[in-house]
Amino acid sequence: MMMMMMMTSGPDLAIALPWQQIMTGDRDIAVAERDALGTRARVAVWPPENLDGACGAVDIVLRALDQQASRFRPDSEICWIHGRGGGLFMLSDGLAEAVGVALAAARWTGGLTDPTIGSALISLGYDRDFAAIDQQCGEPPAAPVPAPGWQSLRLDGTMLRLPPGVRLDLGATAKGLGADRAALAAMSASQQAGGVLASLGGDIAVAGTPPRDGWPVTAADTPDQVGSRAAQLVRLPRGAVATSSVSTRRWRRGGQELHHIVDPRTGRPADGPWRTVTTAAATCADANAATTAAIVAGQQAERWLATAGLPARLVGHDGEVRCLGGWPDADGAPVPVPPGTRVYRGVLRRSGPR
Amino acid sequence: MDKGMDKGMDSDREYRSGQVPLPGFGPPDRADPAGQPGPSRRDGIRHVRRMSNWTAAALIVGAGSATVALAHHTMTTAAPAAGTASATARAGTAAASGSGGPQAAHSVATTSGSGVTVTTATRTVNGKTVVTHVRHTPAYHDS
Numbered sequence: 001m002m003m004m005m006m007m008t009s010g011p012d013l014a015i016a017l018p019w020q021q022i023m024t025g026d027r028d029i030a031v032a033e034r035d036a037l038g039t040r041a042r043v044a045v046w047p048p049e050n051l052d053g054a055c056g057a058v059d060i061v062l063r064a065l066d067q068q069a070s071r072f073r074p075d076s077e078i079c080w081i082h083g084r085g086g087g088l089f090m091l092s093d094g095l096a097e098a099v100g101v102a103l104a105a106a107r108w109t110g111g112l113t114d115p116t117i118g119s120a121l122i123s124l125g126y127d128r129d130f131a132a133i134d135q136q137c138g139e140p141p142a143a144p145v146p147a148p149g150w151q152s153l154r155l156d157g158t159m160l161r162l163p164p165g166v167r168l169d170l171g172a173t174a175k176g177l178g179a180d181r182a183a184l185a186a187m188s189a190s191q192q193a194g195g196v197l198a199s200l201g202g203d204i205a206v207a208g209t210p211p212r213d214g215w216p217v218t219a220a221d222t223p224d225q226v227g228s229r230a231a232q233l234v235r236l237p238r239g240a241v242a243t244s245s246v247s248t249r250r251w252r253r254g255g256q257e258l259h260h261i262v263d264p265r266t267g268r269p270a271d272g273p274w275r276t277v278t279t280a281a282a283t284c285a286d287a288n289a290a291t292t293a294a295i296v297a298g299q300q301a302e303r304w305l306a307t308a309g310l311p312a313r314l315v316g317h318d319g320e321v322r323c324l325g326g327w328p329d330a331d332g333a334p335v336p337v338p339p340g341t342r343v344y345r346g347v348l349r350r351s352g353p354r
Numbered sequence: 355m356d357k358g359m360d361k362g363m364d365s366d367r368e369y370r371s372g373q374v375p376l377p378g379f380g381p382p383d384r385a386d387p388a389g390q391p392g393p394s395r396r397d398g399i400r401h402v403r404r405m406s407n408w409t410a411a412a413l414i415v416g417a418g419s420a421t422v423a424l425a426h427h428t429m430t431t432a433a434p435a436a437g438t439a440s441a442t443a444r445a446g447t448a449a450a451s452g453s454g455g456p457q458a459a460h461s462v463a464t465t466s467g468s469g470v471t472v473t474t475a476t477r478t479v480n481g482k483t484v485v486t487h488v489r490h491t492p493a494y495h496d497s
Contacts, residue, residue, distance in 0.1 A: 028456035044462040195455055202466040211458035218464040233461055245467025278465055
């Protein structure tokens, strides 16, 4: 059996996209934001003088994750693997961890999330960076392609066996994992002093010591709802919070409205009663997987979340909000983050960014 | 301290039958023929024995205290970390006590469906294909 390995260089430490400082009104907390991975990355730290170092560390993490797991960069490790058409691969530590987290999420959710949905997304037209998708294409989508199934993958350490024709998409966990890595890297850059919040496209992980009563975070359907009645302010004392929504990343194909959260069992966009699900968990990878699973679970979402023991905020297509598992009804209240992780244990043993 | 323990600490052990003391280390009723070194040497040995008994007791008590202190320290730092990240556990400890960090009155981030910063649309105008890229201004409404 031939084994393949992509030769990559380490992250380039010299290049960093510009961060834009955000004034929130609290002088003791510094916040900055920039474009990353097709969405926005945000870092908040205290004490404020840790901001530069934290942003630099997050840059390294985001660049490495993009290099490892982006479906849309022809020079990424995952694209290189796809180009080989299956086989046995020796992955980088970072991609091996990302695939391992995706497989753990698939096992935990009973296949509601599945890293083998790459071909299903491509058949729907999500075959390039979302920003480059033609939003009004007249061509109808191709026939739906159910996921081959996460059980068809074999990951042993850094060795991945990928069946021919299977394409990976780590979208259900990669942003959450990136936020977890970013928070830890920022704390490392701050020499474990103070506290940090890292957000990647709305998936948020915190580390270190939080502000009193927790990090103030807004839960909303879309970023532009902040300040409206549809949004809720909560306090995150530790762990992570993530949101999945079918209100964002939508496009049209042949008159059909499509979105990016795909049911692996059918290969079609999930069509359950919830348009947005927010959960809190010990890690952002856990929270990210849980929110995607809840959207896909549809009518079973509440039962699945109760079984998982996660606090959650669900928004129906009619705008009705339902809070489960101790998620606070009132504005400004703390979210009870459960201990323990089912998906990402790397934070327990890892000593630096991958 | 217990009287019995006090007595035990300060008393010399008795010679048992059959035991033969070394010259110069016999019981008080067996005076050294030379009459000189016996009692003073015995007193010195007794003093040394008492000192080492007290030293041993102090070491035992000290070691016990250190063990209890270390166990207490381990439990208080390890408990919040059960099943979660070391970094988040530290955060949890601080959050539970409600102290340590600054006051934060305003939202610092939003959890939502991931916003996209640029969208692309293709239209046909006068027979020509026109591709437009629309940049959405990020919402900085958190304050």
